[in-house]
Amino acid sequence: MNRLSFNLATMLTFGAFAALVLNAMFGPLAALTFMACGAFLLVSNVHQSLDSLQRWWPVLILPAWCILTALWSQYPANSFRYGLQLTFTLVVAIAITGRISTATLMRMMFVVYGIGVIASILFGRTGTGGAWLGVFGSKNAFAAHIAVFMLIAVAVAADRYSPWFLRALGLVGAAASGPLLALAQSAGAILMVAPCLAIILLTLLTTRLSGMQKLFLAVMLAIGLAAMALLVIVAGDTLMAEVLEGSGKDATLTGRTDLWATGLGYIAERPFQGLGYRSFWVVGFAPAEELWAMFDVPSGAGFNFHNTYISNAVEIGLFGLGLQILIIYGGALAMGAYTFFRPNAPNALLLALQMLMILRSFIEVEVFFEFSIRSIMGVATLIYAGQGIFALRAQAPSQTKPRPRGLLSHVRVPARPRSLPHANL
Template sequence: MLAGPRLSINLATLLTFGAFAALVLNAMLGPLAALTFLACAGLLMISNVPLSVDSVRRYWFVLLLPVYCIFTALWSLYPSNSIRYGVQLGFTLVFAIVMTGRLSTTTLMRLMFAVYGIGVLASIGLGRTGTGGAWLGVFGSKNAFAAHIAVFMLIAVAIAADRHSPALLRLSGVAGTIVSGPLLVLAQSTGAILMVAPCLAIILLTLLITRLTGMQKLLLVALVSIALAAIALGVFVAGDALMAEILEGSGKDATLTGRTDLWATGLSYIAERPLQGLGYRSFWVIGFAPAEELWAMFDVPSGAGFNFHNTYISNAVEIGLVGLGLQVALIYGGAALMAAYAFARPNAPNALLLSLQALMILRSFIEVEVFFEFSIRSIMGVATLLYAIQGLLALRHQRPVPVRHHPGGLLSHVGLSSRPRPYPHPHL
């Protein structure tokens, strides 16, 4: 008797989808979001315990950050906060490690397109306008909505450009790209618009590499390097003046809505305790006088989750330059390694991961997206690093083993075999 057609469901993909949906749609789900993430992430970890343990063993160094955050409880102003949130950050990063061992980059790209697409559709159908006329969608602020749309636009472009995706999915990517432009304008976020442009260029340039010869690739890398050096030099020499002109031209506050005052305050606390900081998650605490003063100064309700709007300043205040160094290694190490891997294997998923890491770096100077518990950006920042490491190791293992001529005219292989070595993550 012939068996009928069966529906095959990948459990790891389903659980990752649930975890991502809970984090991305946090504004819609409320308190249920954290519980859903914990359930889906926990089930993913225990669904294949040997593989989860092996992944954590391989990439244990990622967990140095949450371990250090917990360690800051020894001098933290609020040690219970440092321990509690440090453990939650550790759980979040363990999920990121386990996820990269279970999902391919292609699956992750398509999964993110679906999750972020739900947020876009919900914002179009149920969204609202804020007090300043900016469109908020289903999110709590225009900045959160703009950040969501910026990420969705990058995903949609990558999907549309992916030659290996089904035609219907690629058409959906084209539609998503078209819709994202007006929505980003409605969010009235000059920063998001300025930052998404170079990230789109990263995707297009990465995919362009597939059509170039070896010499043309080297020329492109040289030109891009020169352009980046010129931009960096321009920002270093006249960055303040350029930013002032951009903000004035777009009708924005020259102090970035008071961010410069926040930065000055944060730098003063870093100067007091530069190496160890005040303790992980021990500044923005209800009852802590300096935090209460800043909440009152910026007319923000006490305990509303305010921050210094700069990743480096905000995190250095709490975990000092030592902890910040660990974070910088994860962020910029992921960007550098993914750039190398995308150059060697230029495809849509790698281009997307590189562009998302670049967006994180650009936003890090005016926002705080990493590293804290139940954060989609923290997960993706670590995932980009690990996918790049896995990919580069796979390329290294696939190199043909050189042969050596012996005096007797016989050929002898150097090593055990000239065939590519197997890699524990064959989906890459």
């Protein structure tokens, strides 16, 4: 497409995303706006919504398990209520993938995140220590926003199917993201965004390579990743200590290692079922109150274990964590495979964002909970990849049909093209 297309589904998705991404600006209305836009999206095309849910219902096993934990949760009302909200959030994510193409999603996210960047430049403020907070509540939130915007801006700038003016804005956004990320003083965000940028650039580079050249590059990357993983396993603690020392950070990640030890203790007590979804960080629960006091955080301030796997396993157990890992890493692997065969800017962006989620999952908790843009994107990436792979498999038989023999064997009949689920997928 060489022009932007606006329809009801796009407008409703834009409103839902804006409410979540710019929640610091929406305030208490953020959740209400998301629910209103999400509900209208579902009912605006009931047939399509039901079809998408029928195809991708296994994704809803995760929120169903979260609701089920209310049976043994120490705060069953919390587990049930937040489980229902997570269910609604993921239902909206599934509906979006049936109504919005990846190209439209990429351009829409560029606008939404761009609004946050512009607002931060015009009305932002500086926090303690001189770190820039923008319009967000902390430097980490601002750094995470800029990191995602940088990836989106680079993808939009490199997308040859986007309008020229949008590509120009993408170049401006990518150039501005570097200084803004530096102002946030987040060494972690800078380190994590670099390999994700490399994913986008390498993916777009493969559009100029032959099939065998792409396969060779993929094998070399797999070998490199395996070597890096082995290095992290063998000498990860030493490398992390040196990086933190070089960047002037606390060797305990500002006390996170103590948090992790505490979380692992609770996992050992109830490994399979956990304590109950959203039932640990509750005002009045003694262990949570102790940790809030230990880290000088106000009671009920929304603290967490700063590790997705530990934090979520404490509440929904190893079974629930396994479901989340299937979505996160399954989405990354599926999108990686699909991008190998269909290397374009939207696919590269989704793969890069999923990789950023994986990298951040070891020090932050971004998924899975209600009204979370990262939770929506994690599920959407898995589904978009699945849709693309199924479409490729459907195309394969038509491309490998044997030629008819006999009198008409010399006649070449062109196969009827099959369209992908989305024109821009």
